Amino acid sequence: MEQPLPQFLDLQPKVAGPFTFKQLIFVAGIGVIILILFTMMPMGTFLLLAIPLAGLAAFLAFGKIRGFPAPTVLARSFGFLFAGKVYVWKKKGTQAELPITKKAEKIEVLKPTASMKVGGGSRLENLKKIIEING
Numbered sequence: 001m002e003q004p005l006p007q008f009l010d011l012q013p014k015v016a017g018p019f020t021f022k023q024l025i026f027v028a029g030i031g032v033i034i035l036i037l038f039t040m041m042p043m044g045t046f047l048l049l050a051i052p053l054a055g056l057a058a059f060l061a062f063g064k065i066r067g068f069p070a071p072t073v074l075a076r077s078f079g080f081l082f083a084g085k086v087y088v089w090k091k092k093g094t095q096a097e098l099p100i101t102k103k104a105e106k107i108e109v110l111k112p113t114a115s116m117k118v119g120g121g122s123r124l125e126n127l128k129k130i131i132e133i134n135g
Helices: 021-040 043-062 070-082 123-134
Strands: 014-016
Touching: 014 021, 021 043, 043 070
Parallel strands: none
Antiparallel strands: none
């Protein structure tokens, strides 16, 4: 009996407890920043800064936006904002100049006669037609 094989596995190894390496870096890095703020600021100011920083750490470590990790989405967003853009239809400051046309001259059309030979194309086109018709 055949068993289905899982596809597209994104398993990252756990480094410290339930955290992957990226999650550990975000939590530990912002934890160090919060510790420095704790030693340098009064308690009221510390709490005003520490609570949003702890939320930011949790969002960066565990958050997902439309199935993508939050750091990936943020990096792509900044890349889009600061990367050069290509504008294909860029309007220039000048007005478009219309070409001046002359009145069309009357052209005499030749009527085909029986003696005129209709071009059959090249040998390659003739071979192509033969292959298409005969299979």
